Amino acid sequence: MRSDTKKKGVLYLVPTVLAPDTSGHIPPVVKLAISECQHFIVESLKLSRRHIKKLVPAKVIDNCTFMELNEHTDSVDYSDYLEPATNGHNICLLSDAGSPAIADPGAVIVRLAHRQGIRVVPLSGPSSILLALMASGFDGQQFHFHGYLSRDQSKRKNQLRAMEQQANKKGVTQIFMETPYRNRALLEDLLRVLNPHTQVALAVDLTSHRELVKCHSVGHWKKLTDLDLHKKPCIFMIGV
Amino acid sequence: MRSDTKKKGVLYLVPTVLAPDTSGHIPPVVKLAISECQHFIVESLKLSRRHIKKLVPAKVIDNCTFMELNEHTDSVDYSDYLEPATNGHNICLLSDAGSPAIADPGAVIVRLAHRQGIRVVPLSGPSSILLALMASGFDGQQFHFHGYLSRDQSKRKNQLRAMEQQANKKGVTQIFMETPYRNRALLEDLLRVLNPHTQVALAVDLTSHRELVKCHSVGHWKKLTDLDLHKKPCIFMIGV
Numbered sequence: 001m002r003s004d005t006k007k008k009g010v011l012y013l014v015p016t017v018l019a020p021d022t023s024g025h026i027p028p029v030v031k032l033a034i035s036e037c038q039h040f041i042v043e044s045l046k047l048s049r050r051h052i053k054k055l056v057p058a059k060v061i062d063n064c065t066f067m068e069l070n071e072h073t074d075s076v077d078y079s080d081y082l083e084p085a086t087n088g089h090n091i092c093l094l095s096d097a098g099s100p101a102i103a104d105p106g107a108v109i110v111r112l113a114h115r116q117g118i119r120v121v122p123l124s125g126p127s128s129i130l131l132a133l134m135a136s137g138f139d140g141q142q143f144h145f146h147g148y149l150s151r152d153q154s155k156r157k158n159q160l161r162a163m164e165q166q167a168n169k170k171g172v173t174q175i176f177m178e179t180p181y182r183n184r185a186l187l188e189d190l191l192r193v194l195n196p197h198t199q200v201a202l203a204v205d206l207t208s209h210r211e212l213v214k215c216h217s218v219g220h221w222k223k224l225t226d227l228d229l230h231k232k233p234c235i236f237m238i239g240v
Numbered sequence: 241m242r243s244d245t246k247k248k249g250v251l252y253l254v255p256t257v258l259a260p261d262t263s264g265h266i267p268p269v270v271k272l273a274i275s276e277c278q279h280f281i282v283e284s285l286k287l288s289r290r291h292i293k294k295l296v297p298a299k300v301i302d303n304c305t306f307m308e309l310n311e312h313t314d315s316v317d318y319s320d321y322l323e324p325a326t327n328g329h330n331i332c333l334l335s336d337a338g339s340p341a342i343a344d345p346g347a348v349i350v351r352l353a354h355r356q357g358i359r360v361v362p363l364s365g366p367s368s369i370l371l372a373l374m375a376s377g378f379d380g381q382q383f384h385f386h387g388y389l390s391r392d393q394s395k396r397k398n399q400l401r402a403m404e405q406q407a408n409k410k411g412v413t414q415i416f417m418e419t420p421y422r423n424r425a426l427l428e429d430l431l432r433v434l435n436p437h438t439q440v441a442l443a444v445d446l447t448s449h450r451e452l453v454k455c456h457s458v459g460h461w462k463k464l465t466d467l468d469l470h471k472k473p474c475i476f477m478i479g480v
Contacts, residue, residue: 024267024272025269025363025364026267026268027265027267027365028263028266099370099374102373102380103380107377107378107380110377111377111455122371122372122375122453124265124266124267124364124366124367124447126364130370131362131364134253134339134342134350135361135362137347137350137353138347139347140341140343140346142385143384144384145382146382147382207364211361213360
């Protein structure tokens with residue numbers, strides 16, 4: 001009886017910076033949640049500890065518990081992860097960059113929280129997808145985020161052609177990404193496959209001092225041969 | 241010559257609060273941009289002035305210029321709007337709630353800025369779409385935002401069925417919205433049309449003290465007869 005009536009903690013979804021030294025993009029609600037929380041579910045221990053220490057320098061990290069959630073923890077039974085909340089303590093869920101559960105780990109924990117009747121509270125903050133879309137100038141009334149495209153080149157070319165159709169004929173802005181060291185290869189495919197008049201926007205190094213957001217026709221992008229995307233976080237968009 | 245070599249101003253894309261008294265969701269970069277800016281492009285004068293005054297109380301609003309961008313200004317020649325930036329002054333672009341140019345006015349100005357070689361700088365902050373998706377627990381690796389569905393009921397039902405397919409068969413989370421006073425009607429359509437096992441999430445009054453984020457099967461939603469969505473901002477989602 002007692003455990004049923006006990007007030008449960010909250011699961012905060014906590015965005016983190018996209019680039020070093022950009023904590024100006026983190027709102028007060030995030031600092032507050034981190035300050036008041038002792039339990040963290042994180043994508044990687046090292047980055048999260050550093051991030052928390054930077055945002056809330058007074059935080060005593062050694063008093064906190066950390067549980068990891070990433071591609072190496074697939075076989076873990078995550079149901080234990082929410083035990084602190086069941087016992088009345090708040091939990092912060094963080095990914096390594098940007099907003100958790102969006103193109104990043106986290107959704108599995110959020111689903112569990114809903115199932116266990118734990119309140120889920122999303123906090124505002126950086127999201128490279130949203131920032132890229134806002135800054136592209138493309139239609140933001142309808143958009144489709146595809147995540148990573150296929151690694152098979154012929155499938156990927158078909159995906160690019162299908163996205164071009166959706167953008168040009170239906171006005172649905174298409175958003176996608178690539179592992180940073182493959183950015184150049186994706187851009188080259190894109191420039192080979194798409195119509196020269198199709199509009200493409202790239203958003204690179206968002207929020208950092210090297211941030212670059214450009215929108216050009218495919219024909220124009222082909223002329224920009226000195227563009228350096230290598231190992232830089234980049235969001236690709238096709239739109240009107 | 242002189243005007244060509246003069247340093248241009250920047251167009252800041254500035255998110256605003258989703259609910260009254262939630263400035264804790266606004267990051268320092270937004271306050272800084274508003275503090276340092278004298279030129280504003282806004283969805284509505286009254287709300288924006290109030291918002292700016294609340295965020296930066298020391299701001300002398302009467303020294304600022306405001307240009308309106310909304311459904312009533314369609315015939316206006318927006319190219320003048322960016323003149324301050326051409327003359328070296330920064331401009332802030334704000335919508336009434338959330339992130340500009342996403343399910344809100346703004347994209348037309350961003351496109352103009354790109355064409356005129358004015359740097360576009362997106363700032364982090366509240367976006368009901370992103371917050372809803374994070375908190376839904378649905379797959380955030382692929383998602384499609386549809387904006388408003390058709391007002392024609394039979395078309396809308398077809399859209400709902402097509403979205404259900406995309407969610408259940410392809411794993412693409414479907415996100416959509418409705419004018420708040422029609423929320424209940426949309427929910428009723430949705431519950432009539434979709435399979436009882438299909439998962440639906442609603443995010444209502446995000447960031448406010450009345451915030452509610454729930455994810456249930458259609459069958460379960462049908463039993464929640466006391467749900468009050470009337471005139472409340474709500475994001476609808478179908479997902480897995």
